[in-house]
Amino acid sequence: xxxxxxxxxxxxxxxxxxxxxxxxxxxxxxxxxxxxxxxxxxxxxxxxxxxxxxxxxxxxxxxxxxxxxxxxxxxxxxxxxxxxxxxxxxxxxxxxxxxxxxxxxxxxxxxxxxxxxxxxxxxxxxxxxxxxxxxxxxxxxxxxxxxxxxxxxxxxxxxxxxxxxxxxxxxxxxxxxxxxxxxxxxxxxxxxxxxxxxxxxxxxxxxxxxxxxxxxxxxxxxxxxxxxxxxxxxxxxxxxxxxxxxxxxxxxxxxxxxxxxxxxxxxxxxxxxxxxxxxxxxxxxxxxxxxxxxxxxxxxxxxxxxxxxxxxxxxxxxxxxxxxxxxxxxxxxxxxxxxxxxxxxxxxxxxxxxxxxxxxxxxxxxxxxxxxxxxxxxxxxxxxxxxxxxxxxxxxxxxxxxxxxxxxxxxxxxxxxxxxxxxxxxxxxxxx
Amino acid sequence: xxxxxxxxxxxxxxxxxxxxxxxxxxxxxxxxxxxxxxxxxxxxxxxxxxxxxxxxxxxxxxxxxxxxxxxxxxxxxxxxxxxxxxxxxxxxxxxxxxxxxxxxxxxxxxxxxxxxxxxxxxxxxxxxxxxxxxxxxxxxxxxxxxxxxxxxxxxxxxxxxxxxxxxxxxxxxxxxxxxxxxxxxxxxxxxxxxxxxxxxxxxxxxxxxxxxxxxxxxxxxxxxxxxxxxxxxxxxxxxxxxxxxxxxxxxxxxxxxxxxxxxxxxxxxxxxxxxxxxxxxxxxxxxxxxxxxxxxxxxxxxxxxxxxxxxxxxxxxxxxxxxxxxxxxxxxxxxxxxxxxxxxxxxxxxxxxxxxxxxxxxxxxxxxxxxxxxxxxxxxxxxxxxxxxxxxxxxxxxxxxxxxxxxxxxxxxxxxxxxxxxxxxxxxxxxx
Numbered sequence: 102x103x104x105x106x107x108x109x110x111x112x113x114x115x116x117x118x119x120x121x122x123x124x125x126x127x128x129x130x131x132x133x134x135x136x137x138x139x140x141x142x143x144x145x146x147x148x149x150x151x152x153x154x155x156x157x158x159x160x161x162x163x164x165x166x167x168x169x170x171x172x173x174x175x176x177x178x179x180x181x182x183x184x185x186x187x188x189x190x191x192x193x194x195x196x197x198x199x200x201x202x203x204x205x206x207x208x209x210x211x212x213x214x215x216x217x218x219x220x221x222x223x224x225x226x227x228x229x230x231x232x233x234x235x236x237x238x239x240x241x242x243x244x245x246x247x248x249x250x251x252x253x254x255x256x257x258x259x260x261x262x263x264x265x266x267x268x269x270x271x272x273x274x275x276x277x278x279x280x281x282x283x284x285x286x287x288x289x290x291x292x293x294x295x296x297x298x299x300x301x302x303x304x305x306x307x308x309x310x311x312x313x314x315x316x317x318x319x320x321x322x323x324x325x326x327x328x329x330x331x332x333x334x335x336x337x338x339x340x341x342x343x344x345x346x347x348x349x350x351x352x353x354x355x356x357x358x359x360x361x362x363x364x365x366x367x368x369x370x371x372x373x374x375x376x377x378x379x380x381x382x383x384x385x386x387x388x389x390x391x392x393x394x395x396x397x398x399x400x401x402x403x404x405x406x407x408x409x410x411x412x413x414x415x416x417x418x419x420x421x422x423x424x425x426x427x428x429x430x431x432x433x434x435x436x437x438x439x440x441x442x443x444x445x446x447x448x449x450x451x452x453x454x455x456x457x458x459x460x461x462x463x464x465x466x467x468x469x470x471x472x473x474x475x476x477x478x479x480x481x482x483x484x485x486x487x488x489x490x491x492x493x494x495x496x497x498x499x500x501x502x503x504x505x506x507x508x509x510x511x512x513x514x515x516x517x518x519x520x521x522x523x524x525x526x527x528x529x530x531x532x533x
Numbered sequence: 534x535x536x537x538x539x540x541x542x543x544x545x546x547x548x549x550x551x552x553x554x555x556x557x558x559x560x561x562x563x564x565x566x567x568x569x570x571x572x573x574x575x576x577x578x579x580x581x582x583x584x585x586x587x588x589x590x591x592x593x594x595x596x597x598x599x600x601x602x603x604x605x606x607x608x609x610x611x612x613x614x615x616x617x618x619x620x621x622x623x624x625x626x627x628x629x630x631x632x633x634x635x636x637x638x639x640x641x642x643x644x645x646x647x648x649x650x651x652x653x654x655x656x657x658x659x660x661x662x663x664x665x666x667x668x669x670x671x672x673x674x675x676x677x678x679x680x681x682x683x684x685x686x687x688x689x690x691x692x693x694x695x696x697x698x699x700x701x702x703x704x705x706x707x708x709x710x711x712x713x714x715x716x717x718x719x720x721x722x723x724x725x726x727x728x729x730x731x732x733x734x735x736x737x738x739x740x741x742x743x744x745x746x747x748x749x750x751x752x753x754x755x756x757x758x759x760x761x762x763x764x765x766x767x768x769x770x771x772x773x774x775x776x777x778x779x780x781x782x783x784x785x786x787x788x789x790x791x792x793x794x795x796x797x798x799x800x801x802x803x804x805x806x807x808x809x810x811x812x813x814x815x816x817x818x819x820x821x822x823x824x825x826x827x828x829x830x831x832x833x834x835x836x837x838x839x840x841x842x843x844x845x846x847x848x849x850x851x852x853x854x855x856x857x858x859x860x861x862x863x864x865x866x867x868x869x870x871x872x873x874x875x876x877x878x879x880x881x882x883x884x885x886x887x888x889x890x891x892x893x894x895x896x897x898x899x900x901x902x903x904x905x906x907x908x909x910x911x912x913x914x915x916x917x918x919x920x921x922x923x924x925x926x927x928x929x930x931x932x933x934x935x936x937x938x939x940x941x942x943x944x945x946x947x948x949x950x951x952x953x954x955x956x957x958x959x960x961x962x963x964x965x
Contacts (some may be wrong), residue, residue, distance in 0.1 A: 143942070144883065158884070388939070390950060408934065408937050411939045414941060414942075415943045417945040453584055454579075483946075484914075484917055485914070488917060488938070488940045488941055491940060492938055493924055495928075495930075495934065495938055496924070496930060498924075505840050507842045507844070507845045507858070508845060509846060509847035509858070509923070510817070510818060511686075511847045511849060512575055515916060517573065518819075518822060
């Protein structure tokens with residue numbers, strides 16, 4: 102019995118490792134088209150910043166580790182050109198590989214660029230190679246003015262890293278929002294933080310092309326393209342694997358595609374969104390790993406399910422933690438909910454512990470009281486608290502239940518009324 | 534219509550303030566027997582430490598604030614000697630006060646001491662006055678060796694504060710556990726931390742009396758008695774207010790006692806424990822405030838309920854956050870569950886962000902998979918994560934649901950597999 106996994110980063114390796122743990126006999130082969138496997142792409146901005154000294158630090162496991170410690174064969178530079186499912190066969194350049202079970206974890210790639218994207222001063226920040234090239238450019242050319250196109254996580258984190266290195270930075274974002282989230286409060290918080298640190302953030306600014314020395318009217322000698330991702334679905338689609346409405350591969354709760362024995366996981370696939378109640382495509386390493394584990398378990402003969410996501414994420418922008426989960430008010434409205442929201446700012450800890458202000462916005466449905474989402478920004482305490490909200494979303498908690506959560510208190514850590522509960526008290530008034 | 538509240542610290546003032554917000558016409562009187570109201574007793578160890586410079590910093594509101602801003606009359610030094618419920622009357626020294634609704638928020642007091650507790654070098658750390666007296670003693674007498682009797686939160690935090698001020702400290706605890714929790718792992722973690730900072734922690738060491746210059750065989754010129762609390766129920770009991778099995782005042786989910794129109798809240802009352810499924814007495818400021826709010830709302834004519842607690846708490850011991858929620862393995866066993874537990878240690882953040890190790894223990898019931906409790910210790914990230922576990926306990930989440938929580942990840946905040954999820958993965962194996 103042979104399991105083949107296409108993709109050797111988060112989902113693919115999680116699937117392979119899990120399958121091995123379940124079935125010691127299974128033959129497992131991972132095919133990765135890139136040169137490195139098992140790396141944390143989320144660490145790339147910190148390499149740019151200078152905190153990560155060597156890209157090797159971002160590589161968690163090597164192919165040798167998997168071969169020797171897990172008896173999982175990993176081949177890098179192995180590009181699959183076709184899936185012939187009727188014959189249970191993959192085509193690679195110059196060879197064919199047979200499989201019994203297949204996990205497609207082909208990941209995502211940066212969205213198509215704009216005219217001029219191939220100019221030598223234009224970079225993306227998706228792979229280790231991207232980061233190495235960019236770092237070399239920074240060291241050798243010493244650019245002074247950067248334009249970052251796109252205000253998603255990568256764009257914001259790249260802007261932060263470049264600014265810390267002394268560059269003048271302008272971010273250009275086509276939508277009225279940052280972080281791909283229709284959220285006025287969050288956008289304002291990021292805008293303010295950017296201003297404070299001397300980064301210009303221009304919203305609703307479409308970039309139609311890049312010229313040498315300028316993007317639109319922004320002069321620059323470095324451009325970072327951070328226009329978001331596109332799921333790698335072409336190979337799967339050609340093999341008859343169906344895509345969902347999001348454009349990513351459709352899977353059931355076992356991560357199985359419409360082809361029996363073929364699973365998909367990670368950034369190329371959809372996941373069930375527990376607040377939306379339908380599949381969504383939110384490519385993140387955390388979700389990729391969880392989906393990969395479930396895909397690997399099922400491919401190895403178990404019956405496991407992935408319950409779904411609630412859309413949690415966090416980024417640091419100049420020491421400000423910016424965390425979200427579930428839906429913003431605007432998103433909730435678009436989804437047909439009747440959203441109400443409460444937004445408060447309160448210290449994360451008592452004054453005598455130097456508590457920094459934390460802004461919490463909670464969103465609920467007016468009719469049912471159900472909590473729908475949260476955003477939390479602050480220089481301390483944002484991560485832990487967004488996870489409380491995320492857990493409440495998993496549990497379909499109502500605002501009035503959330504308000505009474507038994508959260509931990511001691512002065513070094515929190516205030517006696519946690520900001521989450523203060524926000525919830527406001528929210529409950531709007532629900533009744 | 535007149536609402537009288539006995540007690541002006543956490544629960545009492547929360548009740549009064551909530552009642553005022555609901556009913557602008559209600560006459561509200563708060564009777565506090567001490568000299569100060571609305572103070573954060575949890576801050577006292579940090580006054581001892583020197584971080585809080587003035588005890589006034591711990592006072593959140595003054596009687597004048599309540600009088601002028603909330604139209605709530607607050608009397609300090611007002612000791613109620615009897616409740617005559619048939620006449621809806623309270624007896625104070627030299628006068629009688631009529632009520633229509635009554636909230637008993639009489640708090641708790643330090644448990645009875647031991648012979649020698651009245652010696653001049655023996656202190657408690659319960660009120661502002663206690664802290665002021667102790668601070669004066671430290672400044673004037675410059676004691677060099679302290680014995681702390683009791684290893685609950687106050688004992689551990691006091692030991693920390695004294696050690697930071699250069700004293701030699703020995704903690705004497707009669708039980709085999711710290712923090713009133715039958716939890717071997719947690720006790721070992723605290724023991725280790727105490728050793729690291731040069732504090733001797735002696736478990737299973739009963740103190741039968743204090744002599745000048747020594748406690749048992751421990752020489753000392755300062756003794757802190759931190760033997761836990763006792764609910765102030767005598768006044769209520771004499772008035773026919775029933776107590777529960779814990780000895781604290783029994784209330785229903787509306788915080789009403791057996792006497793109609795008489796509510797109880799805070800450290801004098803029981804709260805429903807959602808994991809135990811029965812009332813418990815765990816005196817904490819967070820719970821007191823929540824109970825007070827509900828009592829105040831119902832006393833003002835609303836119908837609200839307090840859903841209950843899960844037993845969450847946290848303390849800092851020499852920079853180590855020590856957090857617990859729900860039940861330990863040993864407690865779960867005593868309660869008739871079939872507990873299994875998983876304990877892991879993993880960095881709270883990636884190495885390049887200097888992530889400190891975090892130890893997570895999760896407890897579940899083997900038969901149902903239900904999560905029963907958690908303990909988390911670490912120099913960073915303990916508070917946020919214990920709150921995730923607490924939220925899961927509120928929602929009666931199972932280990933396999935917990936394992937798939939969509940928690941936030943970015944390198945400045947967490948690892949891609951959060952330590953909570955790593956522990957949950959281990960736990961799930963033991964449940965199936």
